[in-house]
Amino acid sequence: MGISNNIRAQIQESSWIRRMFEEAAALSAVHGAENVFDLSLGNPLLEPPPEFRDELLRIANDETPGTHRYMPNGGFPDTRAAVALGLAVETGLSFEGTDLIMTCGAGAALNVTFRAILDPGDEVVLIAPFFGEYTFYVTNQGGAPVVATSHNDFQPNMESIKAAITDRTRAVLINSPNNPSGVIYSEATLVSLANVIQEAEAQFGTEIFLISDEPYRKLMYTNDPYPFVFGHHERTIVVTSHSKDLGLAGERIGYIAVNPGYEERGEFISAVTTANRTLGFVNAPAIMQRIVAKLQDVTVDVSEYRRKRDFIYPALTKMGYEAMEPQGAFFMFPRSPLPDDQEFIRLLHSKLVLTVPGVGFGTPGYFRLSFCVEDRVLEGSLPGFEAALAEARG
Numbered sequence: 001m002g003i004s005n006n007i008r009a010q011i012q013e014s015s016w017i018r019r020m021f022e023e024a025a026a027l028s029a030v031h032g033a034e035n036v037f038d039l040s041l042g043n044p045l046l047e048p049p050p051e052f053r054d055e056l057l058r059i060a061n062d063e064t065p066g067t068h069r070y071m072p073n074g075g076f077p078d079t080r081a082a083v084a085l086g087l088a089v090e091t092g093l094s095f096e097g098t099d100l101i102m103t104c105g106a107g108a109a110l111n112v113t114f115r116a117i118l119d120p121g122d123e124v125v126l127i128a129p130f131f132g133e134y135t136f137y138v139t140n141q142g143g144a145p146v147v148a149t150s151h152n153d154f155q156p157n158m159e160s161i162k163a164a165i166t167d168r169t170r171a172v173l174i175n176s177p178n179n180p181s182g183v184i185y186s187e188a189t190l191v192s193l194a195n196v197i198q199e200a201e202a203q204f205g206t207e208i209f210l211i212s213d214e215p216y217r218k219l220m221y222t223n224d225p226y227p228f229v230f231g232h233h234e235r236t237i238v239v240t241s242h243s244k245d246l247g248l249a250g251e252r253i254g255y256i257a258v259n260p261g262y263e264e265r266g267e268f269i270s271a272v273t274t275a276n277r278t279l280g281f282v283n284a285p286a287i288m289q290r291i292v293a294k295l296q297d298v299t300v301d302v303s304e305y306r307r308k309r310d311f312i313y314p315a316l317t318k319m320g321y322e323a324m325e326p327q328g329a330f331f332m333f334p335r336s337p338l339p340d341d342q343e344f345i346r347l348l349h350s351k352l353v354l355t356v357p358g359v360g361f362g363t364p365g366y367f368r369l370s371f372c373v374e375d376r377v378l379e380g381s382l383p384g385f386e387a388a389l390a391e392a393r394g
């Protein structure tokens, strides 16, 4: 009674998150927070760059009337133009401001996109391992998630994707650099994926969007250019945010951009603009839009995250954990030394190290740790990791 069955199911499905928080709080109460090593959260550690504060102060002192009023639902035209220019520089494609809208982060961007393209029962293919909130974002908007798998290196398995696509598939959603694996989908992967999608479109006589969720695009530890999805498939959409690359997770600012080569992009932008309004987001925060318009070529100091990656990855693999080296984002996704990842997570808890079971990312048998934490926490977690591995191996 009271709440909907729908949200009750969502609460139930994510109950392991609540249990984890409760256990973490209980551990901290008993052992002291400084003795508990919490690697469970992906909350960006690096503060926004100094340019952010400069812009914020400038806007705070700007008394131009209307600065804080409603605006077009897609965002300020000059912000959209600035983001388009940034994307044009990054991709070499001719983006215009009308090819994107500003949103309340990537989470809102995904909800808005699904609202714009899904009718009840339409399917969205997710590729495990995936950010756990995706299933909620799809079902929120009446869709049905269908899960495909990856290979051991966490590059998507094309056969599995082929098998997952039906005549109800409206989109395939990818995320690279990936949360939780840290893997970047290669150019070859994107080419194969586009081929699979286009073959399915021809087979079913349908249109399928390739949606790329890229909040970690600027957090990469390779020197290779980022493999963009645009150019491989006409119906391509990028959703992203500045939560991680500018450290603004609490400020809720991101965008949805559509391939400038997509013929029906005008209709798509009109659909997401309407969905942004009718879902109640109305528009992305005005102050943030003004700031990020000036910060499209600014990023937090990625070398700090790389330094942490270069500490934790060799330390854990030397102990005997099996994992792919993260190429981007700030997560590592080792294989669970016990077949049941939740059991291993509890074993780590008993050593005062907090991580997240792979089941939360559609991939049991693994666990995720975030290295987006203070050095003290990373260093302090090592004895716990070592003891848990020894105990798991008996």
Ligand code: PLP
Pocket (backbone or CB within 6 Å): 042, 104, 105, 106, 107, 108, 131, 175, 179, 213, 215, 240, 241, 242, 243, 249, 254
């Ligand atoms: N997508 C991925 C893969 C994420 O990891 C996150 C947050 O952790 C989001 C989307 C949502 O980010 P935000 O809504 O803060 O932009």
